[in-house]
Every structure is written in C-alpha cells, then in structure tokens.
Amino acid sequence: MPEQQPRIVILGAGMAGILAGIRLQDLGYQNITLYEKADRVGGTWRENTYPGLTCDVPSHFYTYSFERNPDWTRHLPPGPEIQAYFERTARKYGINELTRFGEECNDASYRDGRWQLQFVSGHTDVADILIAATGVLHQPNYPEIPGAESFQGALFHSARWDHSVGLEGKRIGVIGNGSTGVQIVSALAGKAALLEHYQRTPQWIMPVENGRFSEEERAAFRDPEVLAKAMNVDEYMAAVEAYTQSITDIESEASQAMAQACRDNLEQSVTDPVLRERLRPDHLPLCKRLIFSPDYYQAIQHPQARLVSNGIRAIEANGIRTVDGELHELDVIVYATGFHADAFMRPMSITGRDGVQLSEFWQERPKAYLAVTMPGFPNLFMLNGPNGPVGNFSLIDIAEHQWGYIERLIARLDAGECDAIEPSMHAMETFEEERVEAAKQTVWYRGGCVSWYLDAQGIPSSWPWNFQRFVDCMAEPDWSAFNLPAPAAASHT
Numbered sequence: 001m002p003e004q005q006p007r008i009v010i011l012g013a014g015m016a017g018i019l020a021g022i023r024l025q026d027l028g029y030q031n032i033t034l035y036e037k038a039d040r041v042g043g044t045w046r047e048n049t050y051p052g053l054t055c056d057v058p059s060h061f062y063t064y065s066f067e068r069n070p071d072w073t074r075h076l077p078p079g080p081e082i083q084a085y086f087e088r089t090a091r092k093y094g095i096n097e098l099t100r101f102g103e104e105c106n107d108a109s110y111r112d113g114r115w116q117l118q119f120v121s122g123h124t125d126v127a128d129i130l131i132a133a134t135g136v137l138h139q140p141n142y143p144e145i146p147g148a149e150s151f152q153g154a155l156f157h158s159a160r161w162d163h164s165v166g167l168e169g170k171r172i173g174v175i176g177n178g179s180t181g182v183q184i185v186s187a188l189a190g191k192a193a194l195l196e197h198y199q200r201t202p203q204w205i206m207p208v209e210n211g212r213f214s215e216e217e218r219a220a221f222r223d224p225e226v227l228a229k230a231m232n233v234d235e236y237m238a239a240v241e242a243y244t245q246s247i248t249d250i251e252s253e254a255s256q257a258m259a260q261a262c263r264d265n266l267e268q269s270v271t272d273p274v275l276r277e278r279l280r281p282d283h284l285p286l287c288k289r290l291i292f293s294p295d296y297y298q299a300i301q302h303p304q305a306r307l308v309s310n311g312i313r314a315i316e317a318n319g320i321r322t323v324d325g326e327l328h329e330l331d332v333i334v335y336a337t338g339f340h341a342d343a344f345m346r347p348m349s350i351t352g353r354d355g356v357q358l359s360e361f362w363q364e365r366p367k368a369y370l371a372v373t374m375p376g377f378p379n380l381f382m383l384n385g386p387n388g389p390v391g392n393f394s395l396i397d398i399a400e401h402q403w404g405y406i407e408r409l410i411a412r413l414d415a416g417e418c419d420a421i422e423p424s425m426h427a428m429e430t431f432e433e434e435r436v437e438a439a440k441q442t443v444w445y446r447g448g449c450v451s452w453y454l455d456a457q458g459i460p461s462s463w464p465w466n467f468q469r470f471v472d473c474m475a476e477p478d479w480s481a482f483n484l485p486a487p488a489a490a491s492h493t
C-alpha cells in the first residue's frame with residue numbers, strides 16, 4: 001500500500017455501499033467516506049415498510065457471504081429483519097463512523113484527474129475513486145392517473161407507506177400486481193373491510209413455502225457448519241442456474257418445468273373458474289419478474305377481497321372510477337407501481353472526462369461495460385449498475401461478485417500502474433451489441449409481455465446470459481478492454 005492512500009468516496013449506504021465500505025477497510029484503505037442522503041443505512045429496506053414486505057430469496061442466502069445470519073425467523077426474510085441485519089452489520093464493521101448521513105450528492109464532475117463532488121447541502125468533496133452504490137429500485141414510479149389530487153382519503157406509494165393511516169376496517173385499493181402489490185394484498189386480506197386489487201395484466205405466481213424457523217433451528221444455525229449444511233449451497237446454485245437457463249432458453253426443460261409449476265398453482269389454488277381465467281396470464285412465466293407467493297391466491301379469494309381488472313379511468317374524491325363507469329368507493333389507495341428502474345445515480349448530474357455527460361452517454365439506454373464501468377468516466381465504478389443480472393436471486397451475491405472485480409481494478413490503480421481506469425469505447429460497444437442481441441433471445445423479450453425489465457426501446461435491460469458467465473466475467477478483468485494510461489506523476493493526496 002503506498003504511503004499516500006487514494007481518496008475513495010462511496011455514494012449510498014444501502015446493501016452495496018455497506019459492502020464496499022467493509023471491503024475497502026479490509027484492504028487497509030482509510031481515506032474513505034460514504035455519503036448517504038437519508039439518516040440511516042439500509043436503502044431499500046429502510047424505505048420500504050409496507051405490510052407483508054418480504055424478500056423472495058431464501059433468507060440465509062440474502063446476507064453477505066462473510067456475515068451470515070442464523071437469526072432469520074422465516075424461510076423468506078421479512079423486510080424489518082433485513083433492515084435490522086444491515087443496521088447491525090453496519091455497526092459491527094464501523095460503517096456508520098465512515099458515513100456522512102443527510103448528504104445527497106447532486107453533481108459529480110471529473111476534472112484534473114479527480115472527481116469533484118457537490119452535495120445538495122452545499123458540502124463539497126473530491127475523490128480519486130468514486131463508487132456509485134445508489135441503488136436500482138429507488139426512485140418511486142407514480143402513475144399518472146387523472147384526478148389523483150382530488151382523492152379525499154389517504155393515497156401513498158408502497159415505498160412511502162404512511163403508517164399514520166389505520167387500515168383495520170378500511171376500504172383499500174391496491175394498484176399494481178408485481179411482487180409488492182401481491183405481498184400487500186396477501187398481508188391485508190381479512191383485515192380490511194374491502195380490499196380491491198387493481199390488475200392491469202395477470203401475473204404468474206410460483207408457490208413457495210415460507211415457514212418459521214424454530215428456536216432450536218436458529219440456535220443450531222449459530223454453528224457455521226450446521227448453517228452451511230442447512231443452506232446446501234450446491235442445491236441453491238443449481239436452482240439459480242436452472243432459473244437463468246429458463247430465462248435464456250425458453251425451450252429448455254427448466255423453463256417448461258417452471259411454467260408448469262405456475263400453471264399447476266393457478267389450477268389447484270383458485271376454485272372459481274371465472275376468477276381463475278381472470279388471473280391467467282397470456283404471456284410465458286418468467287417474462288415478467290416471477291412472483292413467489294405462499295398465499296396470494298387465498299388472499300384474493302377472501303370474501304372481502306376483490307380483483308378489479310377493468311382499467312382505471314380516473315381517481316375521484318371518493319375512490320377509483322374504472323373504464324366501465326363504476327365508482328369504487330375507497331378510504332385508502334396504495335400505488336404499488338414500482339420504481340424508475342432506469343434511474344440509477346440520477347437525478348445526480350455526472351460529467352466525465354472531456355465534459356461528457358452521463359445523460360448523453362445514456363441517451364438511448366443506460367449502459368456500462370459488464371455493468372460496472374463506462375468509457376469516459378474514469379475511476380467511477382458501479383455496484384448494481386445497468387444491465388447486471390436481475391431475477392429471483394440475491395442481489396447481494398451479485399454485488400459481491402461485482403465488488404471482487406472492482407477490487408482488481410482498484411489494485412492496479414493503487415499499485416501505480418495507471419492513473420485512471422476506464423474501458424475502451426470499442427469494448428463497451430462490442431459488449432453492448434452482444435448483450436442486446438442476446439437479450440432478444442430471452443423470455444423477457446420473447447415471452448409476450450411488457451415489463452419493467454424492458455428499456456425505452458423495448459430491450460430487456462439485464463444480463464442476458466447464464467449466471468456462470470457473469471461469475472466468470474467478474475472473476476478476472478479482461479485487461480485488453482481497458483485504457484490504462486501510465487501515471488503522469490503521483491497525484492494521490
């Protein structure tokens with residue numbers, strides 16, 4: 001390690017930013033600051049507090065590999081336990097001390113070989129290395145429904161849950177049937193006087209067990225060997241491979257098997273044939289992000305629950321008016337309408353080398369070489385950046401692989417082998433052309449649906465190959481893809 005360490009700034013103290021902070025400290029870096037616009041760590045799990053919030057990755061896999069958690073109470077981790085896990089981990093590894101909370105970066109400009117950072121508060125900083133860990137599902141997507149402002153009841157987005165609003169005995173409308181809408185409806189069935197679920201397109205639902213771990217099991221999991229055995233990593237990784245195979249090859253046996261499991265679930269769980277047909281998607285399973293739920297079909301068949309599949313015309317003072325003219329009187333409306341998944345660091349303004357703007361570079365679509373680096377933006381590394389793997393597996397695992405890759409890039413900088421690291425435009429364009437072509441073969445593109453996985457051009461914005469290819473790409477950088485200018489002079493301060 002050179003005497004003068006690089007100045008490293010991490011933007012965001014969610015799962016990815018905490019990971020970067022822990023790993024950098026492990027490597028001996030001391031000149032690190034995390035900036036977090038909120039007042040605590042946690043990102044997604046701090047912001048989303050809706051009833052029923054559950055991660056659909058088996059709980060023991062939704063942790064850092066170096067910080068397993070024997071205390072999960074259920075097979076799928078509940079949101080509040082995940083938030084507690086990140087808070088605990090941040091405390092344990094000294095992340096809070098490294099973090100300036102309440103600081104939102106709004107401008108990052110690469111000038112004179114360093115990133116000049118500006119914050120909404122007026123604070124400024126500089127960095128030799130900038131890690132963007134600002135999240136993917138972060139900026140809520142509010143649907144444009146005429147008349148929403150006239151609603152007399154409570155109306156909020158699922159990621160901005162208003163806990164001052166009582167729900168018992170209320171008439172509640174939930175708009176949107178992705179994983180979030182399904183989880184909210186499942187949690188509220190039987191509690192609300194009326195629960196209406198507004199569905200634009202039916203979704204396939206994969207059944208899943210979500211039992212409790214007993215006290216004895218949790219106590220036993222404190223022994224890492226017992227936990228490792230219970231986790232059965234090989235079996236889990238085989239399931240992840242089968243999942244990615246289903247996505248990349250819709251003719252595959254894995255794809256057929258998943259589709260059949262979803263169809264059987266619908267047939268066996270919904271008794272009313274009319275409701276069953278209204279719940280039956282006309283696209284292939286996995287075309288949209290697959291929903292795992294142990295109890296949605298029961299919830300939507302609850303006597304107080306109602307599936308509304310006529311489109312929404314407007315929101316009025318007393319409820320929702322559907323296109324068939326019916327007024328659905330409601331006390332509470334929840335937008336379970338997702339996020340701007342293409343925002344990434346934005347609305348932050350980012351200016352790279354020679355004045356290149358991120359907004360211009362991403363004009364067609366967000367893109368990055370292997371989802372981590374971009375030509376023209378030296379020493380800027382992204383965790384969970386554009387077109388990385390997404391699916392029903394752990395983004396923590398993805399971020400750890402990406403971090404391994406970033407660590408190798410930083411090591412070269414730190415060894416003084418180069419002043420700046422960025423991929424060549426040729427490498428970027430070749431990668432992106434291949435990615436787009438491969439994306440057109442996936443179920444996301446060919447499965448007959450529209451989903452938030454598609455970018456503005458209708459191309460799936462994700463890693464379109466199998467999981468192992470991602471692991472291999474992250475294991476060792478292909479150095480021929482990078483511009484590595486020799487150092488002019490030692491410039492770290």
Ligand SMILES: Cc1cc2nc3c(=O)[nH]c(=O)nc-3n(C[C@H](O)[C@H](O)[C@H](O)COP(=O)(O)OP(=O)(O)OC[C@H]3O[C@@H](n4cnc5c(N)ncnc54)[C@H](O)[C@@H]3O)c2cc1C
Pocket residue numbers: 011012013014015016017035036037038041042043044045048054055056057103104105106133134135136137138180345348383384392393394395396
């Ligand atoms: C409802 C929901 C369910 C999910 N379920 C799953 C699941 O089942 N499995 C799974 O793997 N993943 C799931 N995810 C994805 C989840 O977002 C990731 O697993 C993970 O938490 C992402 O961590 P992150 O650190 O990359 O981003 P985030 O958690 O979004 O954290 C980003 C942080 O950056 C901060 N920030 C952003 N911009 C700035 C700025 N300009 N300046 C300073 N700070 C900034 C934010 O405040 C935030 O704290 C889910 C997401 C949501 C919303």
